[in-house]
Structure formats: C-alpha cells, structure tokens
C-alpha cells in the first residue's frame with residue numbers, strides 16, 4: 001500500500017512530510033513550537049578548470065549539529081522535554097529539508113560573481129533532504145522489517161519524482177552513511193537525498209563510458225551488459241532473487257563493495273514495479289546482515305542509489321544500489337591516502353572474488 005503523505009511547514013519555512021504506513025495518524029496537526037532563525041543561503045558552485053568539475057562551497061555547514069546526546073536528538077519525535085525537527089510525537093518515515101543544506105533554492109544574487117576568468121561561479125541551486133527511516137533512535141536500517149524497507153523505497157521514489165521535477169535539478173541521489181567511521185554526525189537511523197544542480201563527476205564518467213559502449217555495440221546498455229556478465233560468471237555474485245542480483249564488481253575500489261541491481265533496466269526508483277519494490281527489502285536486509293557478519297560488529301558503510309540523470313544521457317542510466325565499506329579488517333579501516341585522494345587511483349587489498357566468497361559464506 002502506498003504510504004499516506006502529509007506535509008507541514010516548520011517554523012523556519014522548511015517543508016516536512018510524514019509518510020505513514022496507515023492513514024489517519026493526525027501527525028500534521030502538531031505545530032513546530034520552536035523559533036528557528038531563517039535557514040542559511042544556498043552554497044556557491046565554483047568550477048575547477050583543471051579537473052573540469054564543479055565544487056560546492058558551503059561555508060555555513062560548519063555549524064551543524066555534531067553527535068548530540070540522545071535526549072536532544074533532532075531526528076527523534078518531539079517530546080514534552082525536547083522539541084526536535086519532527087513536531088509530532090511519533091512517525092513511521094519522515095522527510096524534511098536539511099537545516100544546513102549544501103544545495104537549496106535560497107539564492108543570494110550578489111554572491112554570484114566570477115572568481116577569475118577561468119573560474120565561473122554558479123548558485124548552488126537544488127535541494128537536500130533528510131529521511132528518517134524509523135522513530136526508534138537505537139535501531140538501524142538492517143533491523144527494519146521488510147515492510148518498512150518497502151515504505152522507504154516508496155518514499156525515495158516519491159522524492160525522486162518530486163525533486164527531479166524542480167527547476168535546474170540534474171540528478172537525484174538518495175544515500176545512507178552509517179557509522180562514525182564514515183563521518184556520521186547523528187546516530188539516529190537516517191539517510192539523505194541530494195538534488196544536484198550539475199551532473200556529478202562520477203556520474204559524468206559513467207555516462208561517458210556508457211555512451212562509448214552504446215556507440216560501439218549498436219545501442220546496448222553498458223550496465224545491463226555488465227550485470228549479465230556477472231550473472232553468467234557467478235563467482236562474484238553474493239545473493240539474488242527473482243528481481244535483483246547482488247554482486248561484487250570485478251574491479252571494486254573498496255575492501256567490501258556490492259552492487260544490488262534490478263534485472264530490468266529502469267532509470268530510477270520511480271520506475272520500479274510493486275513486485276520489484278517488494279523483492280528489494282529481503283535481499284538488501286540479507287546483504288546488510290552479511291556485512292555486519294564479516295567482522296562480528298556493525299559495519300560502517302555507504303549505501304548509494306545511482307539513478308539516471310534528468311537531462312541528456314538519461315536513456316543510458318540503469319538504477320542500482322552501491323553498498324560499500326571502508327573496513328578492511330576487524331581493526332583496520334581503508335583511508336583514502338596519497339594515491340586515492342590525490343590521483344584518484346585506487347589500490348584495493350582484498351581480491352573481489354575472495355570478498356564475494358566471504359560474503360556468501362556468512
């Protein structure tokens with residue numbers, strides 16, 4: 001069943017949307033009692049002519065909340081003692097605009113000037129949202145029931161449709177950072193959605209490769225061909241069901257990385273059928289269980305939805321989830337040092353086939 005959607009306005013004008021698993025919750029009746037200052041202006045985009053990439057400069061983000069005590073968690077429902085970001089006393093899944101967004105529609109025209117002739121500047125127009133997966137502060141995505149995962153997928157599909165339609169949005173990226181090792185600043189189980197004003201550097205590189213492959217093969221989709229090859233080879237496949245396959249990419253950069261892809265080429269989450277949405281949760285939860293089982297403790301991870309761009313090259317996109325961790329041993333993390341950070345050249349200490357075997361064995 002599609003979640004019931006009710007939107008409210010927070011005291012500083014930001015939008016918050018409750019997505020309830022059953023109708024009639026009445027959550028929208030609770031007002032935000034806080035007196036918040038206006039949200040900060042959008043960041044500034046600066047073009048780096050050397051790397052041909054845009055960089056968002058968002059000075060105001062340094063003041064964001066950093067690991068608050070659990071009785072002052074901004075993502076828990078509001079209680080009598082603490083008014084959080086969520087005015088209602090409970091929720092299923094809730095989405096709201098980030099208080100300290102990297103991208104927003106609050107553009108300050110005077111800031112948009114040129115740095116030098118070679119460095120154009122553009123407004124950081126777009127939107128950044130926070131998605132709370134559960135009102136339970138001490139839970140984790142991997143502990144959610146499959147029905148809640150289905151709700152989350154429906155919510156992300158809703159947000160993908162809405163944000164893709166905003167003026168100037170080039171791509172929509174839902175993701176979850178998990179674990180302080182990754183840089184998480186709030187423990188409450190949550191993800192984020194970035195609606196970018198430009199095609200990101202990674203996606204631009206994927207599009208170049210996909211375009212080249214299509215030109216060479218009479219229009220074949222690169223990701224579909226990679227997935228078919230992995231299904232055939234089997235050695236890097238970790239798990240699968242009727243609609244999805246999870247595999248370790250053959251040239252993975254991270255110690256443990258899995259792609260979870262639907263068997264049908266769809267551009268983004270909005271295009272998934274009911275059956276595909278239902279089938280995602282059990283397989284993804286199984287993967288998260290395997291990740292946590294690798295070293296017998298919660299695995300820090302980044303979970304990233306790759307979706308088609310909204311403009312040129314959209315037909316080349318193939319929705320998939322990239323799940324990876326920086327943990328390479330029980331007490332060792334992979335840091336992005338000289339080769340990775342300065343050169344973008346990854347050195348991976350774990351053979352992908354061995355990583356797939358270890359994940360299968362859990």
Ligand SMILES: [Zn+2]
Nearest residue numbers: 073076137188
């Ligand atoms: Zn919380």
